[in-house]
Amino acid sequence: MRLQLADYLIILVYFIFVIGVGFLIKKKIKSSNDFLTSNRSIPLWITSLAFISANLGAQEVIGMVASGAKYGIMTVHFYWVGAIFAMVFLGVFMMPFYYGSRARSVPEYLSLRFDEKTRGLNAISFAVMTVFSSGISLYALAKLMETILHWNFDISIWISAGIVMVYTFLGGLTSAVYNEVLQFFLIVLGLSPLVIISLHDAGGWSNIKALLQPEMTHAWKYMGNANDNPMGLHFMSLIFGLGFVMSFGYWCTDFLVVQRAMIARNMGDAQRTPIIAAIPKMLMPLIVVLPGLIAITLMQPALQSKGYTIPATANGELDYTMTLPSLIAHYYPTGILGVGITALIASFMSGMAGNVTAFNSVFTFDIYQSYFVKNKSDRHYLLVGKGITVIGILISIATAYIAKSFNNINDFLQLVFGFVNGPLFATFLLGMFWKRTTGHGAFWGLVAGTLAAAVTHGVTVAEGKGGWIAELYTIKSGMGQAFIVAAISWIVNFFTTIAVSLVTKPKPDEELKGLVYSLTEKPKYHQQKWYLRIIPLGLLLLAVTILLNIIFF
Amino acid sequence: MLKKLNDLQFVIGLFFTMISLILLLSVLLGNNSASELNTYTGGGFLIFGLAMMFIKGRKQ
Numbered sequence: 134m135r136l137q138l139a140d141y142l143i144i145l146v147y148f149i150f151v152i153g154v155g156f157l158i159k160k161k162i163k164s165s166n167d168f169l170t171s172n173r174s175i176p177l178w179i180t181s182l183a184f185i186s187a188n189l190g191a192q193e194v195i196g197m198v199a200s201g202a203k204y205g206i207m208t209v210h211f212y213w214v215g216a217i218f219a220m221v222f223l224g225v226f227m228m229p230f231y232y233g234s235r236a237r238s239v240p241e242y243l244s245l246r247f248d249e250k251t252r253g254l255n256a257i258s259f260a261v262m263t264v265f266s267s268g269i270s271l272y273a274l275a276k277l278m279e280t281i282l283h284w285n286f287d288i289s290i291w292i293s294a295g296i297v298m299v300y301t302f303l304g305g306l307t308s309a310v311y312n313e314v315l316q317f318f319l320i321v322l323g324l325s326p327l328v329i330i331s332l333h334d335a336g337g338w339s340n341i342k343a344l345l346q347p348e349m350t351h352a353w354k355y356m357g358n359a360n361d362n363p364m365g366l367h368f369m370s371l372i373f374g375l376g377f378v379m380s381f382g383y384w385c386t387d388f389l390v391v392q393r394a395m396i397a398r399n400m401g402d403a404q405r406t407p408i409i410a411a412i413p414k415m416l417m418p419l420i421v422v423l424p425g426l427i428a429i430t431l432m433q434p435a436l437q438s439k440g441y442t443i444p445a446t447a448n449g450e451l452d453y454t455m456t457l458p459s460l461i462a463h464y465y466p467t468g469i470l471g472v473g474i475t476a477l478i479a480s481f482m483s484g485m486a487g488n489v490t491a492f493n494s495v496f497t498f499d500i501y502q503s504y505f506v507k508n509k510s511d512r513h514y515l516l517v518g519k520g521i522t523v524i525g526i527l528i529s530i531a532t533a534y535i536a537k538s539f540n541n542i543n544d545f546l547q548l549v550f551g552f553v554n555g556p557l558f559a560t561f562l563l564g565m566f567w568k569r570t571t572g573h574g575a576f577w578g579l580v581a582g583t584l585a586a587a588v589t590h591g592v593t594v595a596e597g598k599g600g601w602i603a604e605l606y607t608i609k610s611g612m613g614q615a616f617i618v619a620a621i622s623w624i625v626n627f628f629t630t631i632a633v634s635l636v637t638k639p640k641p642d643e644e645l646k647g648l649v650y651s652l653t654e655k656p657k658y659h660q661q662k663w664y665l666r667i668i669p670l671g672l673l674l675l676a677v678t679i680l681l682n683i684i685f686f
Numbered sequence: 687m688l689k690k691l692n693d694l695q696f697v698i699g700l701f702f703t704m705i706s707l708i709l710l711l712s713v714l715l716g717n718n719s720a721s722e723l724n725t726y727t728g729g730g731f732l733i734f735g736l737a738m739m740f741i742k743g744r745k746q
Contacts, residue, residue, distance in 0.1 A: 139712035143705055150701050157692060179694060311694050318698055322734065326727050468712040468724040472705065 134281050134462045140471030147319070147475045151300050151312050151482070158304030158311065165514035168305035169494040170237050171396040175307065179314055180402065181409035184393040185417075186313035189320060190484020191273050194421055194477070198460075199453035201418075201425020202443060204363045205349030206685060208422045213352075214376040217411050217678045219384035221671040223394070224408040227385050229656055230565050231395055232403040233647050238395075239388040240499040246564045246648045248572030249503065254579055256499035258553045259388060260492055264525050266550070267488035268532020274481035275533065281458045282474070290533055293478070297486050298526045302519055306494070309486040310393065316479035321413075323476030324420050330464055332423065334439055335430045344433045349426065352685045365609030366616070374616025378623040382558040389491040400656060404667045411674050415681070428456045485529065493521040548590065555619035556582025556626030563630050568642065568649045574634030582626025589621045590614070699738030706731035 166172045200208040236242040244252035275289035300308045335341055341350065348355040348362050355361040356368035384390060394406035431441040441463050444455045461473040497518045560579055563570040591602030595614035608614045646652050663669055690696045709728030713721040
């Protein structure tokens with residue numbers, strides 16, 4: 134793939150705009166709250182698009198296209214089972230606590246609801262996870278640019294990290310959020326022409342269905358038996374593992390996404406943010422799953438004349454991660470090729486900036502201010518926030534180089550993230566809906582859940598991974614293993630939290646007002662127009678989601 | 687004009703308008719045979735960009 138002047142111009146314009154946004158926001162940054170929490174001043178349409186865009190990083194765009202080619206339409210479960218329900222739940226039930234408690238972060242909510250040790254555990258694990266995720270995102274970007282454009286690995290890393298650093302350092306969270314919205318439009322509009330022309334080339338959806346195996350084009354029909362579908366999953370493990378534990382654990386507790394709703398102007402907008410974001414999220418498979426299905430269809434004997442193939446690895450297996458870049462190279466001429474490449478760069482930057490801005494908020498408020506330097510001036514925390522932004526990006530760069538030297542570190546980090554994230558939703562669910570839950574219960578539940586995740590991974594094997602304690606149980610796919618690990622860690626956390634809470638002293642009701650469902654005044658929606666009311670909007674989305682699952686059953 | 691740059695909707699519109707101009711100029715000045723896709727995409731981006739720049743919703 135060779136870029137021409139027009140392509141480079143488009144990339145240059147994009148870089149100028151993202152840095153320009155940083156400079157425009159800079160003059161509005163007066164306090165640590167402006168820099169780290171946007172002072173709760175962002176309009177609904179921006180918070181909603183930023184909410185979805187923070188999750189529209191490299192993993193989403195490249196990974197889901199790859200998954201679409203490998204597993205077929207079952208990949209839509211990550212959206213229609215693994216996202217929409219949790220996003221609606223967050224908007225309807227959980228945002229009132231996050232927003233109403235006036236916590237500046239998810240760990241700070243844990244401190245208000247439980248105690249400092251639970252906050253510390255969550256803050257430290259989150260900070261480590263986000264900064265390493267950012268580094269892995271950076272590594273993946275540089276690797277991709279090296280592979281498809283033959284750009285120098287080091288230059289790609291330093292330029293991309295440098296640009297993210299400039300705009301996050303200048304404008305903090307607001308700048309990152311504004312750029313996420315720009316990146317959202319770029320990714321969606323930049324990849325839409327690819328979907329249209331490649332779908333046309335593949336003969337439309339009816340031809341895809343005719344040429345592929347039926348299990349590649351049915352989302353549920355072959356899930357009654359794990360051996361009948363490409364993911365190797367039974368529908369029950371999908372619904373509990375992905376649809377409940379992993380999905381709710383991510384969308385409802387991960388500060389990276391929840392932060393985008395917490396910066397809305399008022400409670401109503403904060404609640405509506407994940408619900409409005411669920412609309413584009415529902416349609417996202419058109420951009421990120423369908424191209425994978427199209428790619429695998431184009432490789433069928435009947436369409437060999439189209440001349441498209443997914444590149445192979447050194448072992449001769451299909452390199453699914455190259456599906457999207459290879460489609461771009463195949464279909465995009467000079468000009469729009471620059472748009473496609475810029476969309477890929479935008480997806481990486483979006484993921485990295487999201488991680489860095491969540492990291493600097495948690496580090497400054499929940500680690501530095503809580504445990505190291507209390508009661509300093511606001512200017513002090515503003516400077517610390519800015520300094521931490523730079524340090525976070527430097528750690529990301531170091532992680533990217535470590536990932537380059539040790540390929541397995543990516544798998545290892547993803548695994549550890551899974552151990553930490555899996556049980557988390559049980560802590561929030563009990564904390565928000567059962568006032569008897571105590572700080573000790575929450576803390577030991579989290580510890581036990583994380584250990585249970587590690588042990589489950591240690592006694593199960595899937596695709597050669599796991600089984601480092603004893604190979605007691607074999608699972609067909611790595612994805613199935615991840616769901617089972619998450620499900621067990623959640624169950625262990627849930628029951629440990631209940632058991633420890635029952636033998637320890639809870640906080641008095643007075644201290645739990647605004648933090649627990651039964652002790653909090655419910656928001657009133659009846660004065661709003663029906664389409665602005667949270668519950669009808671949420672129910673409508675759930676109905677459409679169920680309908681989509683039925684249509685592609 | 688400078689004041690408008692504080693408005694994200696305007697900035698996004700301006701970005702897509704500029705990208706569309708690059709795409710359309712590359713069609714006009716270039717000789718590549720696959721320019722149809724650039725023309726349609728450039729046209730689409732131009733409409734989207736101008737709409738974002740000049741169509742404003744009601745202020746809440």
